[in-house]
Amino acid sequence: MDGILPLWKEKGMTSHDCIFKLRKILGTKKVGHTGTLDPNVEGVLPICIGQATKVAEYVTDSGKEYVAVVSIGTSTETEDADGAIVASDLSMKRVTRNELEEALAQLTGEITQIPPMYSAVKVKGRKLYEYARKGIEVERPERKVQIHEIEWLDAVDLLEGEVIQFRIRIACGKGTYIRTLAVQIGELLGYPAHMASLVRTASGSFREGDCRTLDEVKELQGKGQIGTLLRPLEEALADFQTVEIDGELYDKVLNGQVLPEHPQLQDGSPIVFTKGNRAVAVYKKHPTKPGLMKPEKMFPLNK
Numbered sequence: 001m002d003g004i005l006p007l008w009k010e011k012g013m014t015s016h017d018c019i020f021k022l023r024k025i026l027g028t029k030k031v032g033h034t035g036t037l038d039p040n041v042e043g044v045l046p047i048c049i050g051q052a053t054k055v056a057e058y059v060t061d062s063g064k065e066y067v068a069v070v071s072i073g074t075s076t077e078t079e080d081a082d083g084a085i086v087a088s089d090l091s092m093k094r095v096t097r098n099e100l101e102e103a104l105a106q107l108t109g110e111i112t113q114i115p116p117m118y119s120a121v122k123v124k125g126r127k128l129y130e131y132a133r134k135g136i137e138v139e140r141p142e143r144k145v146q147i148h149e150i151e152w153l154d155a156v157d158l159l160e161g162e163v164i165q166f167r168i169r170i171a172c173g174k175g176t177y178i179r180t181l182a183v184q185i186g187e188l189l190g191y192p193a194h195m196a197s198l199v200r201t202a203s204g205s206f207r208e209g210d211c212r213t214l215d216e217v218k219e220l221q222g223k224g225q226i227g228t229l230l231r232p233l234e235e236a237l238a239d240f241q242t243v244e245i246d247g248e249l250y251d252k253v254l255n256g257q258v259l260p261e262h263p264q265l266q267d268g269s270p271i272v273f274t275k276g277n278r279a280v281a282v283y284k285k286h287p288t289k290p291g292l293m294k295p296e297k298m299f300p301l302n303k
Helices: 015-026 050-061 097-106 128-133 178-189 214-222 233-237 247-254
Strands: 003-009 031-033 042-049 064-072 074-076 085-088 093-096 109-113 143-152 158-161 164-172 193-203 241-244 271-275 278-285 292-298
Touching: 003 015, 003 050, 003 214, 003 233, 015 031, 015 042, 015 214, 031 050, 042 050, 042 233, 050 233, 050 292, 064 178, 093 097, 097 143, 097 178, 109 178, 158 164, 164 178, 178 193, 233 271, 233 278, 247 271, 247 278
Parallel strands: 042 193, 074 193, 241 271
Antiparallel strands: 003 042, 031 042, 064 164, 064 193, 074 085, 093 158, 109 143, 143 164, 271 278, 278 292
């Protein structure tokens, strides 16, 4: 069994819970997810099975899309609705469409974020949440992330109240913390804030409409129809240049040989060699031998 299964992760489950259950449902141990979703977050979680586990990192690194509810008035220790409140401002607030859209514009493009203390980012070999649970505050490294687009989804021109909430859609690159983004929006508006809820609506080329829940996957497997849900591993390679090969070059690539650099490698991104539109290997520039390239991934079942 090889391919990518677009799973809809439901609230209350960890990504590892999904993997554990899918291994039982599918009867295979070679199952991996493509980026952790917190238990209180639901949404698109592509699952790589068999040979497709080799391309999991490419799906993980691809763009994501989310719909978040931002709450203005309180901030929490976890930056989401699960944490204890650490700051509160219950004054009457008025935020206009122009003010909010101006704040969202300032957070579009390449921005700097500081990962939340309750996160899996490692500092000195330990995850930040391990420090947080012991009440230890450590210096967190800044990171650059890419926000491609933020869209305000509510059809109103004025937000009023002691606590105000609104929905936004975010298209972003890897490593973005949406709960931190919610806090940053609040800072630009002049109030404490947190992320009230979050749904991941897309991961790479996989969207909400492509996905099935665990119960639906179990039903399809029971009917012998799981193949109708699996997507080819090539979908995870869609952002790379593709080169169709045959003959002598095909034999060399199939054997994983180090080869002269292909012209399409000039921009530094890997390229995918295919035969009959099936991926044979992913090649990248050789790290120590100029002018040469080496395989990064091989797909022997695609011979």
